[in-house]
Amino acid sequence: MTMLAAAGPVIPNYAAQSSSCEVDNHLFCWRWVAHNWGPVLWPALRQHILLALVAVAIGFVIAMALALAAHRYGALERPTTIVTTTLYTIPGIALFELLAAPVGLNVFSAEIALVSYTLLILFRNILAGLRSVPAEVLDAAEGTGMSRTQTLLRVELPLALPAIVAGLRIAVVTIIALATIVYIIYDRGLGVPIHRALGEGPFKTELIAAGGLAIALALLADGLLVLTQRMLTPWARARAG
Amino acid sequence: MNIADTAHSEGPSAFAQAAELQLRGVSKRYAGQREPAIRDLSFTVPAGEVCVLVGPSGSGKTTAMRLINRMIPISSGEILLGGRSVLERDPRQLRREIGYVIQQIGLFPHQTVGENIATVPHLLGWPKQRIRARVHELLELIGLDAQEMHGRYPAQLSGGQRQRVGVARALAADPPLMLMDEPFGAIDPINRARLQDEFLRLQGQVRKTVVFVTHDIDEAIKMGDRIAILREGGVLAQYDTPREILMRPADDFVAQFVGADRGLKRLALTTLAELKLIEPNGHAEDWLAGDVRPDGVVRVARETSVRDALSALLSAGGRPLAVVDADDRIEGLVTIELVEQLLSDEVASA
Numbered sequence: 001m002t003m004l005a006a007a008g009p010v011i012p013n014y015a016a017q018s019s020s021c022e023v024d025n026h027l028f029c030w031r032w033v034a035h036n037w038g039p040v041l042w043p044a045l046r047q048h049i050l051l052a053l054v055a056v057a058i059g060f061v062i063a064m065a066l067a068l069a070a071h072r073y074g075a076l077e078r079p080t081t082i083v084t085t086t087l088y089t090i091p092g093i094a095l096f097e098l099l100a101a102p103v104g105l106n107v108f109s110a111e112i113a114l115v116s117y118t119l120l121i122l123f124r125n126i127l128a129g130l131r132s133v134p135a136e137v138l139d140a141a142e143g144t145g146m147s148r149t150q151t152l153l154r155v156e157l158p159l160a161l162p163a164i165v166a167g168l169r170i171a172v173v174t175i176i177a178l179a180t181i182v183y184i185i186y187d188r189g190l191g192v193p194i195h196r197a198l199g200e201g202p203f204k205t206e207l208i209a210a211g212g213l214a215i216a217l218a219l220l221a222d223g224l225l226v227l228t229q230r231m232l233t234p235w236a237r238a239r240a241g
Numbered sequence: 242m243n244i245a246d247t248a249h250s251e252g253p254s255a256f257a258q259a260a261e262l263q264l265r266g267v268s269k270r271y272a273g274q275r276e277p278a279i280r281d282l283s284f285t286v287p288a289g290e291v292c293v294l295v296g297p298s299g300s301g302k303t304t305a306m307r308l309i310n311r312m313i314p315i316s317s318g319e320i321l322l323g324g325r326s327v328l329e330r331d332p333r334q335l336r337r338e339i340g341y342v343i344q345q346i347g348l349f350p351h352q353t354v355g356e357n358i359a360t361v362p363h364l365l366g367w368p369k370q371r372i373r374a375r376v377h378e379l380l381e382l383i384g385l386d387a388q389e390m391h392g393r394y395p396a397q398l399s400g401g402q403r404q405r406v407g408v409a410r411a412l413a414a415d416p417p418l419m420l421m422d423e424p425f426g427a428i429d430p431i432n433r434a435r436l437q438d439e440f441l442r443l444q445g446q447v448r449k450t451v452v453f454v455t456h457d458i459d460e461a462i463k464m465g466d467r468i469a470i471l472r473e474g475g476v477l478a479q480y481d482t483p484r485e486i487l488m489r490p491a492d493d494f495v496a497q498f499v500g501a502d503r504g505l506k507r508l509a510l511t512t513l514a515e516l517k518l519i520e521p522n523g524h525a526e527d528w529l530a531g532d533v534r535p536d537g538v539v540r541v542a543r544e545t546s547v548r549d550a551l552s553a554l555l556s557a558g559g560r561p562l563a564v565v566d567a568d569d570r571i572e573g574l575v576t577i578e579l580v581e582q583l584l585s586d587e588v589a590s591a
Binding site: 134136137138139140141142143144145146147150154155158159161233234235236238 | 310312332333334335336337341343345346347348349350351352360361364393394396397410420
């Protein structure tokens, strides 16, 4: 652990550029943020976005495949649920440690861990969405001569969209939060400045800035998904009136 | 140019005229069940006629309907559409040639009215231009404003509008056969009667072969050119015109199913326009002229069914009614004696 932390970026030298705010350990120093945005915060934020995006993308592809399989072959639902639930219940730190030995301290172990936490959420929501399609709509699809694939692409998936996006929102927010502990095995993301700030004693600006960025990122991603869903499902808001 | 011409000659139609439907010894037996759901069902629906499948629950009427477009596989026997066995066809191709309407309608909630109607033309790969023209034509045909309704979602429609769109979707590729499973079953009685009338008017224009499932004998009598009455276990009890079924029920089951008021129901099959009305002269004219309430003479339209006219006669205390045409000109009079005469004539000619 200590070895890993030591590999992180050098702690900023306050003395060289210190203002009274930094020297007096005020709660939050904008000047510090301005100085450290380029060298520290922005790279960490970028890494964080990439970590989360890759994890959710890969998790989505796997969960979609699992959900489609379970939708078609109902017997697959239970085993898939058991496996993804088990993965979801492993404590984050333990999972990172478990992966470190076989995979190494690298991007792969980080992503494997993050992806495994998306699977249960996404699988459950996609499957629920596919199953929410009313029986009479499926009957009409069959009766008008749609094939199974056409029914899936033209009817089931579009109607499952609200549930799928709901799953994505939970997964994205969860993974953005969880990615702050990736630093344990892989020194990337907002977890790095957060962890360092915790060791910086009374100076709280770095902790607040990096933590605040993680929160803001989660809220922004959630908002973007809400907007995307609104654009993709105009029918969901259409009501008699 | 009227709508019928548009639908037939000008319309971007996919298929030719209505096709004859023949069921030959069709049975359906579900695995693990001793009794078949449909037993040796045989009847022929001539091209362009409405055949109503009617019967109590458990009589397999919906099952019988779904055997035709192979949504339920048949166990034995043969179904011919336009002389060709449906078993030879690819099920999906077959279904695209058979209009399909169900009680719950099953419109695609994420698609606009226009997209819903375009479902089958889209599957058939029609060019966009032709699909657009056809959708507009159908919206006109079902009496919805094309500009206004085209882009709406099903959630924005009333129940009756949804059902009309469901019918338009089924008609989209101009199929030679339509299957309709209790299409008006979920609609309130007033709107149901209106939709029934509308469908009959529409059918007068498009002349499809229609298989129409209902549990309501009154609806069957109103909608059907022929009625197939099924009894429990999927056995055909009688297959005949509504008039024949009402006049000569094949057995006690049919007699009971059509009801004790089948004489009245028969009257519903005839309109005043088909009667030889009493000329408004002599006694009748005096009565009209001398009526204490000159505007109080009950006038009925010539399209009124004899059953409704009888009801009006009874309400009017048995006095004659004036039968008027569309311009409110009196064509003649109808009396209770005339209705009696109709019933006894029918029995005599039977």
